[in-house]
Amino acid sequence: MSEKKDSIKRKSRDNENIQMPRFCVGLFVAYWLLIIAFYFLAGDQLHLRRSRGELIMPGAEMGTVELVQGAMVEQRFTVKIQRLSAVSVQWGTYYRPNAGTVTMELWDESAGVRLLSQNYDAAAIPEGGITVLTAEEPLEGLYGAALLLRLRADSLPGAAVSPLMNQTAPAAEGFSLSQNGSSLEGVLCFSASGEDYIWTGLHYWQFAAGFGLMLALALFYVYRRWATGQHSYVVYALIAVKKYRFLIRQLVGRDFKTKYKRSVLGMFWSFLNPLLTMLVQYFVFSTIFKSDIPNFAAYLIIGTVMFNFFTEACGMALTSIIGNAGLITKVYMPKYIYPLTRVMSSVVNLAISLIPMLIVCVGTG
Secondary structure: OHHHHHHHHHHHHHHHOOOHHHHHHHHHHHHHHHHHHHHHHHHHHHOEEEOOOOEOOOOOOEEOOOOEEOOEEEEEEEEOOOEEEEEEEEEEOOOOOOOOEEEEEEEEOOOOEEEEEEEEEHHHOOOOOEEEEEEEEEEEOOEOOEEEEEEEEOEOOOOOOEEEEEOOOOOOOOOEEEEOOEEEOOEEOEEEEEEEEOHHHHOHHHHHHHHHHHHHHHHHHHHHHHHOOOOOHHHHHHHHHHHOHHHHHHHHHHHHHHHOOOOOOOOHHHHHHHHHHHHHHHHHHHHHOOOOOOOHHHHHHHHHHHHHHHHHHHHHHHOHHHHOHHHHOOOOOOOOHHHHHHHHHHHHHHHHHHHHHHHHHHHHO
């Protein structure tokens, strides 16, 4: 009976040493701050992605017709794009200077409505050149709709361009090509691009509220056990971290100093490493492999910094028990403290690496 009372008193004393209400409220507030920050930082990428139903332009095999005044080429097609943003056409010029105005129109045949129209200078179209019919605002509600791409011009014979086509490409359902009202075998060399909605992004706040509710229930359960003098794994972990915080600081400092021991650059290496890696990869992929990804440098350094952090944290945490074998046999401390200290030392390196990452992101806009 006396041992039971001593155990209860000890648990009560440990509980008093940690401020559980402040921890629960702080964790819940931190969750919502991260949720809100991620929503605004992610921007449109949270809600939209490049459509999987985009139409890829087939390879050109021949021209359709010299697009003189009165001539017309029409391509009927359907798209599985939720937000249609652009339609492109490839042209042939017969390797001669041309003149006149080329008109591209996009129609919704089922509704009989002209959606887009744009004029182009025939003289400015090179051999194999591509003209793009772009919507100021993405067109919605056209998923699976019957669309018509109409091409015409006011050029004179001998000075007109010709839309290119692929005669051997199989026409998909809902696709048909015609010139001056006569059907043609094949498909116009055209493409359609746009975006689709991301389902999880559309319901972002519902997901956030659901996970927030589960977090609140979990924290309430932990708090109730703490208030009644009962321990849980969370309470045990908080007690251990607070009790051994001095040793944790020493271990983190030791790991950080060991990493840069006998290094000429020292801590500055964490600053240079992601920057130099990004520069090498940027040179290779932008010069040799000709990558045209927007903001490629920023993507590279963000990926490098995060990959290095997770690689280092996981690698050091996995070897933390064996690496501290001598200390474990001399000083009692919960074993999970050792992987924790290794991850915390990796977080310090991450904080230093974030400086060049932010410089590159700000510098590239």
